[in-house]
Amino acid sequence: MTTTPGDKFSYKIELHIHLDGAIRSETILDISKTKGRPIISVDDDGQETVITDQESLDKEIVITTPCSLKLFLHAFNVFMPIIAGDRDAVFRIAYEFCEDCAKSGIRYVEARYNPHLLANTLDKPAYARERGDFSPRDVVITVCDALDKGSRDFNITVNSILCCMTHQPDWSAEIVSLCKEFKDRGVVAIDSAGQDFEPGKDPLLCGHKKAFKEAYDNGIHRTVHAGENGPSEGVREALDHMYAERIGHGYHVTDDPELYSRCKEDGVHFEICPLSSIITGACPEDIMKHPLIRFADEGVNFSLNTDDPIILNNALADDYVLANKMGLSDEQIINSIFNAARASFATEEQKKKMLQDLVNVYGEH
Template structure:
């Protein structure tokens, strides 16, 4: 391992943009399919990995939803979560705020609690085993209608004391944040944090809607914000955290080359950017891999800034964030 690799791995960090269903590795997909006696349309792990070639977001989503069908029991979701946390711990992650998509599971007949209870169990196990803290964020699927999102929020009510916030993901183009304004207002009334995918494939106007109508606390992706200088200024002045996912951007053709990724421009313009893995099983890398992908574009001090930003953008209490920032600074000073 090179000195830079060791530095990136050891740097304490939070992950703020991780779809837990997107951490389902082909090996685990086959294992769960066998456990649950489910037929999947791939003959081998190698054939499944070969299918992970996407030209746009929708190509990925099609196989993502297909893969999620092997998740059937609380044990499956527990094992999925713990597998992710084990890998994240190896990458220096000490806190993670993970997304899950309840509609992906309730629409195929699973009760809300199967996914929620399994994931929460896996989160507790990760804290006990690794000291890795985590929070759970319920995401609404934006290609479904408002009524389905409201039904999901209603179904979640018994678990809301263990859910940190709501998010918005899935097919972006044609499904603007305004479609979910009332659902996000209802979530806010429950005291939940709000995040939303915007400005990945959708235009900068979607980011503005997420700010003005959904009143988001954090912006997921946000790459296309750079097309609107006034929006960039607004995000910088507000200290809005952007959860950027370099390898995902490359795999989904949001950028054509990691060497031209906008992360240096984001930092130069004063944006509170962070580095995350999005759907690591599908996009070829966990969080440390994403740091390595952009390491040649930024300085060592900027890598430290990205790690600090991950805690500043988290939903942890101030005193806990302070401890993590001190750990980041101590690590950087000793290396």
């Protein structure tokens, strides 16, 4: 994560950031060298390139111009094999995450991740290069331990969200089970992430819907990636069939006037990631056509977030600056921070403290 000069907002809250998308690139390089795990990039023709220095790594994984969501997600193939399956590495990235948030002025954050992607016990590990005994449950324990320590050491509050993956519905039952088991350790919600699903057509949704219904029945909070690169109908499906309390991204909700009006009236919270939305092609390159402007002007409930800092090379302050460039006032950005506090999945005690701290810093909103 970078530090933005002249940052005007001393107390920040972030609700949409992927733990495995917020790793320090220098940590990837250091673990590669100390553990003897080469960083390998494979191009479309199957040609492999071994990366050994910071400049080459950043050139390979940092994306600065609009691309497809598929290409954006491909960057994870380069650095995730260095971390996945390694208990110490997973602890390190989660602990460093807390330090980076504190340095960025983030006082409360919900870090989301899929534990299966960091494990190595699956028949075909998603990223780990060899099988081992680091299970998805072990991943959650390790992350919880690291976030607990990081929260104490850096005086911030870090909760976590466990993600189902749209292409792996067979993982979803275990995800909701882990959410229930570790509810008292800061696992505050379930999410569905990955490539956008096709609402009403995708048979893979069945496994996810069962998990989200179980989450709903057991008082587990729900957020769903929807309407990012996919159609507005995904937002409707997330709300009606996955019991979503918040929507990750959701930009295309504006394509459906009735649904947009419903979300506005019901106060549905949208986790907006300004820079990410442009780089992934979810929103136009012309920032003055970004739906965030309409959200702000019409009083939609939203927060501002980074998404994947290792790929976007952004800090939350950078997304605030981009929002300013779109025409949002500082007051609208402060309102979004209060929105984030109120829409967070924090405990009532944590939320009460957050809101009081925000009033102390920014005044009543």
